[in-house]
Amino acid sequence: MDTKELLKAFNARNKNTLMETLDIEYxxxxxxxxxxxxxxxxxxxxxxxxxxxxxxxxxxxxxGSAASNFFIDSKEHFINGIQLSINHIKSKREGVVFATAKNIHKGKTTHLWEVKIVDEEDNLISIAKMTNIILAKR
Structure with missing residues (x-):
């Protein structure tokens, strides 16, 4: 699946969720x-x-949770976030913020992500670390 199709598929899963409520778009x-x-x-x-x-x-x-899905076999496993730590650096009143998750650790049972949140002028708004656990489907 190419990049545009992947993004479209991930965005389609946001319907009737918190992501749709907050207008989050990949x-x-x-x-x-x-x-x-x-x-x-x-x-x-x-x-x-x-x-x-x-x-x-x-x-x-x-x-951070969605990013882990690219590294697992979603037919066999699923992701749960187990820890989120976030520091807010700068306030924002209007515009857009962009969150980019980059992998720090990709293990068999856990993934660790750094998530930087910046505005449209690349000002750092917040920074987070997130840990996900990979669980087998039953």
Whole structure:
């Protein structure tokens, strides 16, 4: 499957999920990374009009979990996120943020991802580490 087809398939799975609610869309994929974007609007603001840290964490976990799916046989296994650590560096009121998950460790039972979240001017907004566990389907 080519890159455009993969992105289309991943985006189709977002229907009726938190990803659809937050308008998260996968936009780029490579051998060791996955990138998604999320618009910053009042829909994802906290009461002071800034991007909510929880929305940012949801974006980071979405991209980190989805990225692991490229390294497993999804007919035999599935992914569960087991740990997310995120630091918020800069606030954002409007525009778009992009989250890119890059693989740090690809083991047989766990994957570790670094997820950088930047804005459209490449300013670092947040940075996260996410650990996924690979489980056998029953």
């Amino acid at each position: 936009v780029a994929i490579g051998d060791d990374f996955l990138t998604a974007k999320m618009p910053v609007s009042p829909k994802v603001h906290q009461p002071y009009g800034q991007l909510h840290g929880g929305a940012t964490a949801a974006l980071a976990e979405t991209v």
